[in-house]
Amino acid sequence: MDSLIQVLSQALDMVEIAVLGATTNHGKRIAVLSAAMGKSFSMSEDEISDLVSCALLHDNALTEYLLLQSGREEDNPDISDHCLIGQRNVNILPFKGSVEGYILYHHERADGQGPFKLAEGAYPLAAEIIAASDMLDLERHLEDVLPEDLPSLRVNILAETGSRFTKRAGQALLDVLDMDLLSSLRNENILKTVKSRIPVWNMDMSDPSLVSISEMVSRIIDNRSKSTGIHTQQIANRSMLMSDYYGYSIAEKNQLFLAAALHDIGKLAIPPAVLEKPGKLDENEFNIIKTHVAYTRSILSEMEGIEDITEWAANHHEKLDGSGYPLGKKAEELDFNSRLMACIDIYQAVSEVRPYHPRRTHEQSMDVLYTMSKNGKIDSEIVKDMDKVMAPWSGKNVEI
Numbered sequence: 001m002d003s004l005i006q007v008l009s010q011a012l013d014m015v016e017i018a019v020l021g022a023t024t025n026h027g028k029r030i031a032v033l034s035a036a037m038g039k040s041f042s043m044s045e046d047e048i049s050d051l052v053s054c055a056l057l058h059d060n061a062l063t064e065y066l067l068l069q070s071g072r073e074e075d076n077p078d079i080s081d082h083c084l085i086g087q088r089n090v091n092i093l094p095f096k097g098s099v100e101g102y103i104l105y106h107h108e109r110a111d112g113q114g115p116f117k118l119a120e121g122a123y124p125l126a127a128e129i130i131a132a133s134d135m136l137d138l139e140r141h142l143e144d145v146l147p148e149d150l151p152s153l154r155v156n157i158l159a160e161t162g163s164r165f166t167k168r169a170g171q172a173l174l175d176v177l178d179m180d181l182l183s184s185l186r187n188e189n190i191l192k193t194v195k196s197r198i199p200v201w202n203m204d205m206s207d208p209s210l211v212s213i214s215e216m217v218s219r220i221i222d223n224r225s226k227s228t229g230i231h232t233q234q235i236a237n238r239s240m241l242m243s244d245y246y247g248y249s250i251a252e253k254n255q256l257f258l259a260a261a262l263h264d265i266g267k268l269a270i271p272p273a274v275l276e277k278p279g280k281l282d283e284n285e286f287n288i289i290k291t292h293v294a295y296t297r298s299i300l301s302e303m304e305g306i307e308d309i310t311e312w313a314a315n316h317h318e319k320l321d322g323s324g325y326p327l328g329k330k331a332e333e334l335d336f337n338s339r340l341m342a343c344i345d346i347y348q349a350v351s352e353v354r355p356y357h358p359r360r361t362h363e364q365s366m367d368v369l370y371t372m373s374k375n376g377k378i379d380s381e382i383v384k385d386m387d388k389v390m391a392p393w394s395g396k397n398v399e400i
Contacts, residue, residue: 004258006194007265007303008217009056014269014295015063015224025190029142031055032185032193033133034126036176037169041125046096051126052198054090054102058130060216061085061103063223063268070226079107080115089219092212099126106130110166120166132169135160142185150182210254214261221264225275230397231348236260237398238344238390245389256337259312263341266295293317294326312337316345319377339379343369343386346378362387362394 009027034055038048065082087104105127108114120128136142136157145153154174161170184193218232239260243253267275274281274288281289297314300306315338318324320331324342334342350357351365360368366387373380 005056011268027056029185030133034129037129037172040172050095060089067223102126109164111163128166128169132165143187214258218261235348237400240400259309263313263316266292269295312341316341321376343382
C-alpha cells in the first residue's frame with residue numbers, strides 16, 4: 001500500500017502546485033522528516049509506518065476542502081474542515097495501529113492557536129511530528145535550503161519551539177536535521193531518499209481493503225472539480241459490475257477497480273480554470289485537458305508491480321482505430337481491460353449530467369456506444385455486454 005500512498009501524495013502535490021503555487025514533493029519531505037523524528041522517539045517499525053503514511057496523506061482533503069471553500073461566499077476559510085475531512089478519509093485505510101488524530105490535529109500549535117485550540121500535550125505525538133514538519137517545510141521550503149543556511153534554520157526552529165512547535169517535536173527536529181538529512185530533502189535527491197528511508201508495505205491485490213483505498217482515491221479525484229461529480233466513483237463501481245459479469249477473481253476485480261479509481265488521477269495536475277470552464281473548450285484548452293492522461297501514466301509509472309493497472313488506467317482515451325490519445329494506439333496494442341476501461345469511461349461520461357448535456361438514459365447512452373463501435377473506435381463485443389449489464393441501472397448511480 002505504501003507505493004499507492006506515495007503516488008497519491010505526488011498527485012496531491014500537483015494540486016498544490018496547480019492551485020496554491022506550492023512547491024513539489026512537499027508530502028514526501030514531510031514523510032522523510034516524520035520518519036526521522038519517529039525514530040528519535042524510538043517508535044516501532046509499525047508505528048513509523050503508520051506515521052509516514054499519514055504524513056504522505058496529510059493533505060489528502062485538499063481537493064474536497066478547496067471545493068467546499070469555493071462554495072462559500074465569505075472569504076474566511078475554516079482550516080478545521082481540511083483537518084476533519086482528512087482524518088475521515090484515512091480512517092478507512094488498513095493501518096497497522098490506530099491513527100486517530102494524526103491528521104485531524106496536524107495544524108495544531110503548541111500555544112493553542114491552531115484550529116481546535118489544543119495546547120501542547122492535548123494531541124498525539126504523531127500529530128505533533130507531522131505538524132512541525134509541515135509548518136517548517138511550508139515556511140522555509142526545505143528543498144531550497146543550502147548547507148550554509150542550516151545554522152539559521154536551527155535558530156528558527158529553536159525560537160519557535162514552545163509556541164508553534166511543541167517542545168518535544170521541536171527538539172526532535174533539532175536532533176535529526178543535520179547536513180545529510182537536509183541534503184536528502186532536495187528535489188533531486190528526494191525520490192532516492194524516500195526509497196531508502198521509508199518503510200515498505202506490500203500491496204495484496206486480494207485484500208478487500210484495497211476497495212476502500214480505491215474509493216478514497218476516486219473521491220479525492222472527483223472533488224477536484226464541481227463538474228466532476230462522482231464520475232470516477234461511478235466508473236470504478238461500473239468496472240466492478242463488469243468484472244462480476246466476466247467472472248474475474250477477487251484479485252482481478254480489485255486490480256480493475258483500482259485502475260478505474262486511478263484513471264483520471266492526472267486531472268489533479270490540470271489548472272482549475274480549464275477544468276471549471278462551463279462552456280465549450282477552445283483548441284488550446286482541450287489540448288491541456290488531454291494531457292491528463294499522460295500525467296496519469298507518468299504518476300502511475302512510479303509504482304512498481306502495477307504495470308497492467310497503469311496500462312488500463314492510461315489507455316482509457318485510446319481508440320481501436322488509432323484516433324485516440326495521447327499515444328494513438330491501435331487495436332492490437334490494446335488489451336481487453338484497456339478496451340473495457342475505455343467503454344466504461346465513455347458510458348459514464350455520456351450518461352451523467354455535464355454542463356453541455358443532461359443525464360441520458362441507458363438506451364440513449366448505448367446509442368452513442370453502438371455508433372462508436374460501428375465506426376471501429378471501441379470494442380463491439382464489450383459494448384453488447386455493457387448493454388446487458390448496465391440496463392438495470394438506467395438513469396441511476398451504481399451502488400456496490
